[in-house]
Amino acid sequence: MPLNRCSTFSDGLTIIMKQTCLYKAPFGNITLVFEHGELIALNLHGDLAHAPYPLPDEWQQRLDNYFSGRLKNFGHPISRQGTPFQQKVWQAIAEIPAGEVMSYQDIARKIGSGPRAVGGACGKNPLALVVPCHRVVAKGGLGGFSSGKNTDEALAVKRWLLHHEGIDFA
DNA sequence: GACGAAAGTGTGG
DNA sequence: CCACACTTTCGTC
Numbered sequence: 001m002p003l004n005r006c007s008t009f010s011d012g013l014t015i016i017m018k019q020t021c022l023y024k025a026p027f028g029n030i031t032l033v034f035e036h037g038e039l040i041a042l043n044l045h046g047d048l049a050h051a052p053y054p055l056p057d058e059w060q061q062r063l064d065n066y067f068s069g070r071l072k073n074f075g076h077p078i079s080r081q082g083t084p085f086q087q088k089v090w091q092a093i094a095e096i097p098a099g100e101v102m103s104y105q106d107i108a109r110k111i112g113s114g115p116r117a118v119g120g121a122c123g124k125n126p127l128a129l130v131v132p133c134h135r136v137v138a139k140g141g142l143g144g145f146s147s148g149k150n151t152d153e154a155l156a157v158k159r160w161l162l163h164h165e166g167i168d169f170a
Numbered sequence: 171g172a173c174g175a176a177a178g179t180g181t182g183g
Numbered sequence: 184c185c186a187c188a189c190t191t192t193c194g195t196c
Contacts, residue, residue, distance in 0.1 A: 113179060113180075114177085114178050114180080115178090116178075116179060120180060120181065121180080
């Protein structure tokens with residue numbers, strides 16, 4: 001997906017504006033994508049070359065507070081996009097208190113579904129940190145993360161985040 | 171215990 | 184309908 005682009009469609013009326021910003025987190029870079037001034041995605045990786053927009057103060061401070069431990073939950077609404085089921089999963093995840101974890105099955109039972117379906121929805125969560133899918137772990141240990149490549153590094157980030165919130169995993 | 175297979179749910183082709 | 188997913192459980196060895 002192209003970033004930082006204003007697209008004009010053939011009807012000349014529809015315009016999509018995406019602004020991608022960079023934040024330097026302790027474990028690496030984070031990119032935040034804003035569309036029409038609204039945060040629509042937060043990714044746990046990225047580089048400056050693809051995120052030239054300045055980060056809004058509001059989010060700069062929120063992230064600063066989160067990484068310094070003063071802020072635990074962002075209190076930001078979950079992504080409006082996604083299927084109804086995904087919304088339910090994300091909502092349930094967003095309600096997990098900081099410092100606690102739930103298994104995929106816990107989430108599944110909470111919303112009357114199955115663990116694998118929950119995992120699938122987690123993988124599609126566009127708002128990392130805001131919707132703390134890193135607090136969802138497998139039953140016998142740390143589950144997966146980032147649904148694809150960089151699994152090693154992504155898992156390291158998941159561990160980092162959990163540890164940051166006071167949870168240690170073997 | 172460890173390992174493989176199947177279960178069961180939602181999504182995409 | 185089929186294959187897949189950030190899983191879990193069950194049956195064997």
